[in-house]
Each structure stands twice: as C-alpha cells, then as structure tokens.
Amino acid sequence: MHDVLRIPPAPESPLSSAVRIRARDGVLLAADVYLPAVGEETDALPGDTILIRLPYDKSGVYCFIPLVAEYFTRHGYRVVAQDVRGKFRSEGDALLFVNEVDDGYDTIEWITQQSWSNGRVAMWGDSYYGYTQWAAAASGHPALKAISPRVTGTRLGEPVRRDDTARTRRVEWGVTYMYPLTQFFENDALHWEPDWSRRDFAAQAEEFIDQMGRRGLSYDQWYPHQVLLPRFPQGSPFAGRSVPTLHTIGWWDNCAPLSWADVETIRRHPNWDAHHYLRIEPIDHESFRLDEEPIDRVMERSEEQIRALLPRTLDPTLEFFEVFVRGKGSATAIPRVTWSLAGTNEMRESSTWPPEGARSVTRYATAAGELSDVRPDSVTTRQWTHDPDDLVPSSAPDAFAFLLALPDEAPVGERADVLRFDGPVLEADVDLAGPVTARVRVSSDGPVMDCFIRLLDVAPDGSALRIARGQLQLHDAAVAETLQIDLGQIGYRLRTGHRLRIHVSSSDYPEFLPQPGTGADPWAWGDTRTNLQTLVIGGESAFSLTLTVLEGNLP
Template identity: 30%
Template sequence: MKALIHRRIPGTWGGSLATDVYLPDGPGPFPVVLERTPYHRRGLETLAPRFVEAGYAYVTQDCRGKYDSDGLFMPLVHEAEDGATSLDWIAEQSWCNGRIGMWGRSYHGIVQIPAAMAQHPALRCIAPSVAPGSFFRDWLRYDGCFALGNALRWGLTHATCRTQPAMSHFSWDELHRLQGIDQIATRTGFATPCLSDWVGHDTYDDYWSALDQDHMYGRVTVPGMHAGGWFDHLTRTQYEAYRAITDRGGSDAARNGQRLMIGPWGHQSISTRGESHTRYGDWDFGSAADLDVMDHELRFLNLHLQDRDDGIADEPPVKVFLMGENRWVDLEDWPVPTAIVEDWDLAGGPAGSSDDWGSLRPDGSAAPGERVFVYDPADPVPTLGGAVYWGLEQRGPVDQRPNLKRSDVLSYRSNPLPRSLTVIGDIELSLHIACDREDTDIVARLCVEEPGGAVISLSLGSLRCRYRDDPTSATPLEADTPTALRLRLGQIAYTFAPGSRIVLSVTGSDFPRILPHPNRIAPLFEGDPLIARTKILHGGQYPSRLHLPVVEGL
C-alpha cells in the first residue's frame, strides 16, 4: 500500500481541503472510494487496508474548516460544493480509473447525498449509513422537540471550533439550566454560530429547508446502499432515503438500485469485522447479529465500481434483523407491502385492578374515559434507553420499570398474547389529549413486557404539540380542550412472543434526549417554566390508538 499524505484540493472559495490518498500496490489506475469527515481524516487510516485489499484507492478528507482544511465549518452548508470539487479533482488524477464511490457513516454519510446532486459522471454509487436526511427533523428536533442530547452534545463536541471540544465545560443539568445560548460562548471563550442558528430557528423555515436532503433525492442518479440500526435515532432517514430515491430518483439506475439494511444496533455499534456487537442495551441478539456490515457494503461497491457480482444483484433490496426471533429476513420492499395495520385502543385498567396500568385492547372495546399525568419541567423523566445518541449512557433495549413507577408516566399494556405477533414497519400513535397549558411535549414508547417482568423499550417518539399540524407554523393548544395528535414512534421489526405483553408509556419529558418543555411558548432556554396537567382521553368520541403494522408468513 502506498500513501500520499496531506494533498491539498483547491476549493472554489480560495482555500483548500486537506486530503490523504491510499493506493494499492501496482500500476493502476484504480476505482476510488471517497470518505469525507469533520472528525479528522487521520482517524480513518485504519480503514485504508480494508479498501486497498479490495482493490480500491481510498481517499479521506477533512471537511471545510475542520483540522487541516481551510475555511469555516458550518455543518451541511458547504458539502454539496466541496463534494463536487473533490470528485472533480479525484477524477483528474492518474491513479483514478474514472469510477468513484462514496462511503461513510453518520456525518460521513450526510455528505454523500449533496455530492450526488451534482450528477458527476465519475460518481457511480454511494453508501451512506446512520446519516440524517433532515437536520431539523431527525437530528436537532424530534417533531418539534429540541433534541438537547444531539444539538448540544454533538454541537459542543464537534461543531463549535476546528479541533477543540467544548462539551467538557458543561454537565447535562447545567445545559438544562442555561438562560440563553449565549452563556455557552461566555463559559467556553469562543462563539458557537451554528448553535445560535439551531436554537434561534425553532420553527421549520428556509434556513432548515436549505440544509435538508428531502429536496435532493430526486436529483440522485446513482445506486445507494443505506444502512442503519433499530436503536439509532436516524433509522427513519435511512428508510426515507431508500424510499424517496426508489420512487423519484433522477435515473433508472438510481430508482432500481437502492438497498436498505437495518440491524439490531445503535448509532455507533454497527457490527464490523473484529468488532462484534451482538449485545446492545439489556439484550443479546445472538450470533446472527454478528454480521460484517462493511463486508455487505463492499459487495455493493464491488458491483458498481468493479463489475464484480457475487450474487448481490439478484438479492432482495431490503435486509432487516427481526428482533425477538433474532434472525435476518430479506424483503422485496419497505414498508412491507403485505403488512396489515392493527389498532390497539388505549383504555382504563381492568375493573377491580389494584395497579396503575391502563390497558391496550385490540377489539375496540375502550369505554369513554381519561387518565391524567402532571409534568413538572423541574423534575423531567430521565432518558432510559431507546434510539438515542451516543452521548447518553443507557441506550437501546433497556428495562423501563424504574420510569414506569413515576406518577408522571402513564402506562398501558395488553393481556398476555395468545400467539406470536410480528410487527415490521412504522409505529404510530393517535392520541386525544386535553392540556391546561398553551403548549407541551408528549413522549411515548412502545415496549414489550417479557414473561419475567422486564419491560424493554423497542421504539419511541415525541411531539411538540404546537407543531402537531405543521412544522412551519405553531398552533397553540386551547386550554383543557380535546385535541387530536399523531405521533411517530420510529420503526421496528420485532416478534412478540406468546405470553408477552405489548406495553405503551406516555409522558411529557425525556431528559436529556429532549430539552424539558417549559409548557409555554417562548424562545428556547427562556421563559419561566410552568407545571402542566395533561389528560389522555380514550374511547367514545375521543379514541386513542396504537397502530402496529403486522406481518405474517415470514
């Protein structure tokens, strides 16, 4: 292997991008894999042998404004321009045979769709994984709720300056108590322009639209391999990119060439060679989960960059890990065309019950009624597992019983299931609520209660109520007036075993995953908090229902 270190690619703005190149032995030219990063390209050199052994020239690059590259780092702002510039430079090199692919995870994946928009003739495929398509909806807000764990943990670690992380200056509790985002600059001694923008633009507007990839998918003309994990907070994006490019990509090659792979992993726990990740959270998924995702991605790259087909061209385009049964299943599409949505009504507990549980009923028998929780922003429900960012200690499938004991968490469960139930697809929750404040957050989790009593989180979602109809405009709640909500609780592929129970929890907070809502409409980190009293209505005129896509015959 030969290394060409610290090459400079001239940028259109007058600066240059620091770039390293790793070449196979031999005369070349070679197909190329490009990976762009804000986390320092030198940290990627351990991947070089894997690509070089497969016959690729491997090119790594610091994003604009990070480490050795010139300019100012503004997340997502320059990636289309700099991606196209980099493709031009690579295609002109004597060691490039004119066929380039892009590969990478998280932010390394984000940069690929903008680069593909240029429709560069040398770019033949992309392989983004665990990458957000909408910075607003998937990364910095969760359907309106400010994603504190993402925005400030990632922003203070990676987006504030060229090399220095600022997260060490703050604890989670201190971030909760910030009185305005300017306090960050005061404490750290340097400005955080992107954080100020992220906080200041609390409603979806032109600022966010310019960064989103939703409008880019129709201009993608190359095949793509999209990988993610059931417990990664960005799984929705992997599905949406696959679906959107399949439906409206800019060429037949793009529309017919998308692939999707979702396993039992989190954002940073995708299994690769030498890094077994069969266990996540409280669950061990067995040997089937120990799949080398990079090997699967290399098969895809080989097909499109080297015309090497080991059978992957004839494989179904979607591959997901079916939790509960702990096996991989191949699917012809996503969502599963044969899935049938089953509705489970939220209801009060069984007559004579001595516990505080509500019930989930599949037969539409919920009687009119209500249950109430009181949310105090000074005492938020702590984040406990789920599809959350790496900055939180407990992630993935984690026992929820400590939180279910709280008086501000409402819980609903089914009777023990008489037979297995396989759920694959998008989980949604329709609620009717009545709150005594002009705005509040609703957080819900789908769980399974195992026969031994553990209640394990499978998926979760949240909604800032004033954005229930439209993320671009706020509609305050009318105090104590029944209001319909629709929450998206993520995606799963899970088989509930006979004897287990379906469990749903509903509350008003999830800290530090989301910033505790002050229960009033005010700029983020401002406004005196209020206590909110929220009713969950059920039955009769105001039904509340959990919607599960059920699949049989797999």
C-alpha cells in the first residue's frame, strides 16, 4: 500500500464570488471572481480582467491565488481564477493539456459578457498556469490583449516519444509519469511517492491504481500504450494571432529548456517576435532566488513572506499590462530583455539576447582532467561505468526547488563514475551571458547511453554551484556518435579566485529516469547490466565546451 495524502479544494476566499462557467460541451468550470473595492467612481465601471487558469486549486495555499488576486485588484483589475477542467471544483475529465485551448477561449468569452468587464483580458501564471496562457493565446480570442507566462513552455510535461527512431532523444524526467498519477489523476490532488529504491515504477503505478480502485485517464494516455493527443488543434501555438508576451524564465528552473525552446520558435515567427519581451531571473521553478535570505529559504512560506514576495513577482507584469492592456505609455519604453547577472544581484536591460558584445569562447578537456584553451592534438579516451545499482544521485531533493536546497555539488565529482575537468583559477571576474554548449563524442558497451554534462562554479573553499547543465540520450550506443548537448542559457558572474568545473556522468537520479543498462524501458525496469562508457579527448572529435562571455577573459 502507498501512503496517499488527498488534498481536496480549500474553502473559497470570502473576497471572491464563486461562479460556474459553461464550456461549449456543457462542462461547468469553477471560478472565483475578485472585483476591486469601490473606492473611486472608476472602480465601479467595467474594467480590465486578469484570468488565471490552474490545476492546483484556485483557492488553495500552494499557489496563494487569493493573495495574488488581492494584489491585482488593488491595482484596479478584476480577477478570474479558475480550476481547469477535471480539477478540484470543475467538472469534466482530468485530462492534462488537451482541453486548454477551447476552455481558455470559452472562459475569455464568458468574461467579455459580464457587466464588470470592459472586454479586455490578460493572463498571468506559472508552470501549468503559464501553459494555459499559451493555450488561450493559441485559441485566437481577440479579447486576450497580453499574457505573462512564467517558468513554463508550450511542450510542458510532454513525455519522450517512444516511437522516435532518431539516435538521440531527451532523457526522461522522473516526474513525467508521476504527474498524471498525482496532480491529474482525479479532481483532488493525490500526494504520494514511489519507493525510489525499487525502480519498478510501472508496477508501482499499477499498485497505486489498484489501491485507488480506478484508472486515471491522463496516465493511461501515456503508458503503457503511448498516445500523445494534440494539445494545440491548429498546429503550432504560434501559427495564428499573436499576443504581447512578458516571458519570464529562471536561470535555475528545471523547466527552462522548454522556455528557451519557445524563445527560439518565436524568433522564427515575426508577428510574435515583434512584441515578445524576455525577463530572466535568478530563480528556480518555485521562485526561490539565488540571493534568497536564509530566513526566506523555506518551503512552507508564511503569509507575511508570500506578501513580501508579491511585488517582485507581480510588479513587472503590472507594468507590462499598463502598456498592452490599458494602453498607457509606449511599448518602446519597455526593454526587450531584462535579465539578471546572477552572483551580483543586478538586473540589466538589453535589446537582444544574448546582449550585444557577447562572444563565444571554447575550452577543451584534457586527458589530465583540465580545461584548456588549446585543443589536444593526440586522441585519447576517458572511461567510466554506469551501474544501475549505484546511480549518481540528484543533488537537490526537489528538482523544482533547486535553490531552496542550494546544494554543493563538489562531492558528486568525487565519485568514480563521474568524470571531472577543472579550469584554471580566475585572476579577474568574468561575466557569462548567453548559450552554453558541449560537444562530445561518446559510446558505450550497452545499447542506450545517457550523457549528463554539468557546469559548475567552484569557490575557493572547494564548494561547487551548478550554473548550467544539459543531457542527451544516445541509442545504438555501441557505435560512437558526436553529440551537441545544449546546456541552456546563462547570465552569471564568475568571481576572482573561482574556477569552472565540468562533471560528466550517465545518471542523475531520481530527477531523471535511469537506464537499466539493457536498453529496456526505464519506467518498467527489469534486469540490469553495468555499462562501460567512453568519451573521446583530443583530436577533431575533442570534448569541448563553448560559453558566451560578455565581460572579462577566461584563462
């Protein structure tokens, strides 16, 4: 038996009015309407509305939407907070992602017909309730004037396609199949953890399903017979009408690769790119900051702490909506990119990303375990083992709250199954701003190989902070292949006396599903086998790291 904590809907806020919004198929979607207190004559007139559509309980403590709504209404906005279809008080099937385009359209249409609405709607939210903004924008409703998605992506939560015949694929997150077994199994949230030491996850999922006495539609669409239902019926979410977007990405958000993928797609759609604004902050998925005060580095924030968090979280959105929703001010006054130089507590502005003046710098791994500006001529190899019974542990207990733990990753580099490469000590500060990529030629004596690359900032005391990372899966791994691994984007100051370090490994567990070594499905597990992995050093296929430097010089 699994210990399951059921989280039902919290009491609705006394500041709101509960309504039911009928979708086109008759399903009733539960929402709370918050209106500004009538202190001035203009407050009683129809006004602008901010819509928040989420699966985590519109009234619950986790997302503190009532406090968010109170903050927005103090600025004169009407707020509609809605449980998405099948969640908490809303009717319908708990089927993640696929109904959000139509339900978003229908909800916006309902808002425009209310006496307190002037017909202008904006949207705000994080993660899944950032995704619902992309979906509503894709619906093409003309009343949607601006969106402010944070730490999210249009392909949020999508599992790796098992019918993909390409030699390289994404490495599957450990949370992918757990999400539909917890947050999207039924109306209530069901919190439970598998026994991560067993690793027969598919069997444990079936045990949980038997325990609940019914199957979950969201899980069954993905496993064991994968069906990826279209989440954007019209194709690309950026194919149609564009919406002004304030797009917030966190340097340490584990979902940041999804955000950056959308940035690249938007650049290929001029109508979207014309009013796409980036904001890049030193945060993780749960909005913990690198420079968080120790007293605030707690998972269960008090109401006082949440209220203190709201201005830094919501004020950039309010400033953006003043221009694009209320028509006050000029869009030219809003910087196209606002970004943090992590490690300095600075927010900077630029017209492009990467900023003008940034340049690429490449460093090469050596057989001696160093990072050099000279590519070794001679070809050698470094090898390590991947033992499914002794996996490289994930450094943070919760991948979504990496900066809550703020782990020292130096001990990971002491393991025999992790290759380590160190750069020289810096004699002056160096500012990094832009993409980081690794080029590796690898192979394995097993059929499938996962290759994890981690870039670390090592302090003089020996502690190591992860500042970039990437991973890729190689199939038919007995045949060597050169991989280009995207480590994401970075805005970070390396301090004098620090050094860069790279870790190379084949697991990061339980954040990512580990390979059993046999090529079998890692969710189902089964028999295991230790693999010997090989990395090429030097020559034309040299292991290299390319960074983007804005200021200073890497030795």
